[in-house]
Amino acid sequence: MERPTSRRDFLKTAGGVAAGLGLGSVIAVAPARATPAEMQEAIRKVVGSARVTPGRVKLDLPPLIENGNAVPLTVTVESPMTEAQHVRAVHVFTEKNPQPNVVSFHLGPRAGRARVATRMRLADSQNVTAICELSDGSFWSDSAGIVVTLAACLEDGI
């Protein structure tokens, strides 16, 4: 004998379906995010087959920031900045922004000092990596973790 659907069963099923739909739409609406793997890929594109060694570079980033729309960052490289030995470029990458690339600075011996600063956007709490290319062709890196309370890129549009 068929048991009529009880109110309890009906609510259970309906709730499950609703939850499923809700979850689905959340995934569909979530903005595209780069992943740590995509960051590695973007780094590969810049460095090619060269080895990236941690060290020599210092990435200064506040450990916690309230507003991800303007995060100050400073990259300093230990280098004498002479014609023979200087920093050619400094690249910055993020793990979880929609795009892994942030900025590429091209310096030379005329810079005098290997120190650059700017302000970036961060879509989430994540790791930021700075990579520098020296005139001898070697690559050095530094990473810093940062906690973002209010993420950029997610606010309502116009």
Add this chain to the structure above:
Amino acid sequence: MASALINVPARAKRGEVIEIKTLISHVMETGFRRTQLGAVIPRDIIRRFVCTYNGTEVFRAELHPAIAANPFIVFSTVAVESGTLVFSWTGDHGFSATETAAISVD
């Protein structure tokens, strides 16, 4: 028209490393945001910044959407001779801005 702020010391000793700060007003629209109707707001960013010192390029930066609105860039150069520093920004939708600063080196 975009307005830019440049901070370059007016005088410097020969061989001194001078710090240059630049700020330009620009929305730096990422191209990832949407309007309330769901339409994507097209990307509008500054893609390139170049600084030349008496005609020689001393610094260049390639910017991506992850740079905050009103791009602020700090870098340094060696004061080699008196002359002019030219700063130029170029970007999407034909955006282009140029500023100059004079420096006297003794």
